[in-house]
Amino acid sequence: MPADAVRADIRRFLTSRRARITPQQAGLPDFGGRRQVSGLRRSEVAQLASISVEYYTRLERGNVGGVSEEILDSLATALQLDDVERAHLAALIRAANAPHRSTDRDGGTSHVRDSLHQILDAMTGAAAFVRNAHLDVLTTNQLARALYEEALDTDDHPPNLARFVFLDPRSRHFYRDWDGIAHDAVGSLRTEAARTPGNTDLADLIDELATHSDEFAMRWDAHDVEYYRSGQQRFHHPAVGDIDLDYDALEIPADPGLTIVTYTLSPTSAYADVFRRLQEHIAAPEPTNPGTRTQSRL
Template sequence: MDNQAEIRAFLKSRRDKITPEQAGLPTYGNRRVSGLRRNEVATLAGVSVEYYTRLERGNLIGVSDSVLDALAQALQLDDTERTHLYDLARAANTTQARARRQPARSTVRPSVQRIVEGMPGMPAFVQNNRFDVLATNPLGRALYSEMYADPVCGANVARFVFFSPVARRLYVEWERIAKGAVGALRIEAGKNPYDRELSNLIGELSTRSDTFRVMWGAHDVHVFRKGTKRFSHPVVGDLSLEYDSMDLPDDCGLTVTVYSAASTSAADALKLLASWSATSEAAQAAEMHSDN
């Protein structure tokens, strides 16, 4: 990823989102831009126009934390956007050789696999920073059965969201989920600008999906930590599940996500889904046994 281009586009996109009224600035005459001008951001951040212009051109080398904080306040960044700005600055101040990190793992430790499988009543997944699902339990596989059935997706949630028409039905709020996935990938790109596999995935999504390309151009960021997802599942119908995502500190780039039912109807739907999953697995095992 081009760090300078990312910085330039991100700062400008945030500046364009804030009106003078939102920033508490007076307006005079006709304005050719709906957002803030560079000189207005510079004033709010307490830096010279020349210095802010340098920053918005993509040069964050040597910028202090106090300036980054002032810039984040001037642009009214939320916590996720502020962290992304710091990630971009960190990447700008790190050489490519030093920035190369161990790539996100493609395997899961047996102990983590046992933890996931030890929650039979809740769909649970382990994925890396590229949205590859590396491990799941039977209920998780049943919840995302259509993703696993699509060879184009390759058990990758981002590909499923943007390449599979089925995803638009499975996710009741598909657009929100899609925007969140794009924002999460941009966070990872800011942290790991030299991750070739991540860059290849983003390039593939941009090439094959017009929707992804438009959403990527918005430069919004997102972190999946907790929330609610609504599904329209082909077996159990509509259900709403809460999710919590937790990073694995000793495994580079891996996250565990667990879905839970917060209502009786959702709990009943998960029980039905678990029963269907067990029946399907038994039928598949019997079929394989008969073939042998």
């Protein structure tokens, strides 16, 4: 991502964050009358952050050279940023101040070590897959193949969950909380885009999604960021029906950019019978020669 594009992202992010906060929410007096801007004025953000209006204006224009941790903390407090948003702003500032360099692999690795395959295969009571930061699904265990059979039914190699969410109409039936998963997908990609601004593969994916999905383009322009870490996902599986599963996204320190995503069921869940039917839905695995195993295994 060119330096001017990073500065534009900083401007849009800061503008969007102050636009969502009212003076009342910020604890500022409301003197009535018609306001010319939605949310906070620049002068109000500067006041809350204890910096000059001129300095905040320069920051909002993307001129962030020399920004200290103290200033970053002050901005995060003034704009009521959560931990994810603060980390995102910090990543944008680092990107703006770093020499521009292009890479087409950062965060989009497709290599999965054999030991990770073995870990997934050992998870017989959980659906699990490995994805990279581009949301490519690189390898799955049997239960994840059964759960995600529609998302994996694609000519793309490896399959990409963002493409499934925004470009495949089946996703709106598969995810019962489609709006939530769409928000998380866009937020995850925007977080990664700030972390690796020279990532041309990711830029191509974002351009593809924005070109072919108005929904993605609208959400991308909102500049929301998200970490997909843990929670509950509500599915409608075409063969077994509705099922709610707990998910955890486990980053792999030895393989930066790779994450194991697991879906499990509480022993007291009302969906125990559905989960059992999903396990019965697993197709018999094809024999695999470990020496010639493909990375996707899909």
